[in-house]
Amino acid sequence: MNKSTNHLESTNEIKRRKTNLRDGLAVGVILLAALLVGSAPQVDSVGPSMRDIAWAAISYVGVLALLLVSYLGYRRADERQKHIQLKAAAVTFLVVMLGLFTAEMLYALNGINLNSVIQILFIGSIVLWTMLQKLIEYRSR
Amino acid sequence: VTNILRQFRVEHKWSQAELGDRLGVSRQTINAIETGRYDPSLPLAFKIAGLFGKSIEDIFVFDSNS
Numbered sequence: 001m002n003k004s005t006n007h008l009e010s011t012n013e014i015k016r017r018k019t020n021l022r023d024g025l026a027v028g029v030i031l032l033a034a035l036l037v038g039s040a041p042q043v044d045s046v047g048p049s050m051r052d053i054a055w056a057a058i059s060y061v062g063v064l065a066l067l068l069v070s071y072l073g074y075r076r077a078d079e080r081q082k083h084i085q086l087k088a089a090a091v092t093f094l095v096v097m098l099g100l101f102t103a104e105m106l107y108a109l110n111g112i113n114l115n116s117v118i119q120i121l122f123i124g125s126i127v128l129w130t131m132l133q134k135l136i137e138y139r140s141r
Numbered sequence: 142v143t144n145i146l147r148q149f150r151v152e153h154k155w156s157q158a159e160l161g162d163r164l165g166v167s168r169q170t171i172n173a174i175e176t177g178r179y180d181p182s183l184p185l186a187f188k189i190a191g192l193f194g195k196s197i198e199d200i201f202v203f204d205s206n207s
Contacts, residue, residue, distance in 0.1 A: 008156070008158050008168070009158055009167065009168050010157075010158040010159070010161030010162045010166070010167055010168050010171075011158075011162050012161070012162055012165055012166075012167070013158075013161065013167040013168060013169075016167075078165065078166040078167055078170050079166070079170070079181070079182050079185060080166070080167075080169070080170040080173055080179050081167065081170070083179075137169070140173055140178050140179065141169070141172075141173075141178075
């Protein structure tokens with residue numbers, strides 16, 4: 001057992017954070033690669049180009065990796081951290097539902113570019129989920 | 142639920158981080174339990190009680206007013 005004080009973190013928590021950081025960096029690299037390929041397909045009458053297909057494939061792999069890392073992060077968390085993550089996820093789910101409905105309504109009224117709005121909604125949901133976790137954690141200190 | 146976890150921990154001269162390591166949880170979780178901001182699950186409560194060689198009732202007390 002490592003020597004530690006009240007101000008230091010438990011070794012299993014340090015290990016958990018390091019693993020989360022490693023996973024997060026790996027996902028960040030994939031998503032960055034997707035961004036470098038492009039932020040939206042430029043499909044014309046001929047159909048999607050190789051660049052569009054590459055963009056879609058890398059983006060999809062990045063998102064799947066992000067979801068997998070989020071799930072693994074949940075599995076590694078202790079019971080209080082899981083509780084916090086679920087609480088934040090519940091609020092985020094409601095916001096995303098509202099956002100999806102609003103986007104659908106605006107799209108039906110022909111007022112928006114659905115592709116951009118869904119991207120914003122997706123990225124926003126990840127940011128909101130993360131921020132809510134930090135906020136709940138901060139408030140429970 | 143109130144508890145005297147801090148008292149037992151101090152008696153054993155363990156830090157919150159050390160106790161967290163023994164229970165497989167974070168230091169913040171130990172702190173949250175000690176300060177009454179988080180009630181542990183039954184399995185964790187059993188684990189805590191077992192670690193100190195006590196029963197759950199020796200450490201955790203149900204407070205109907207809280």
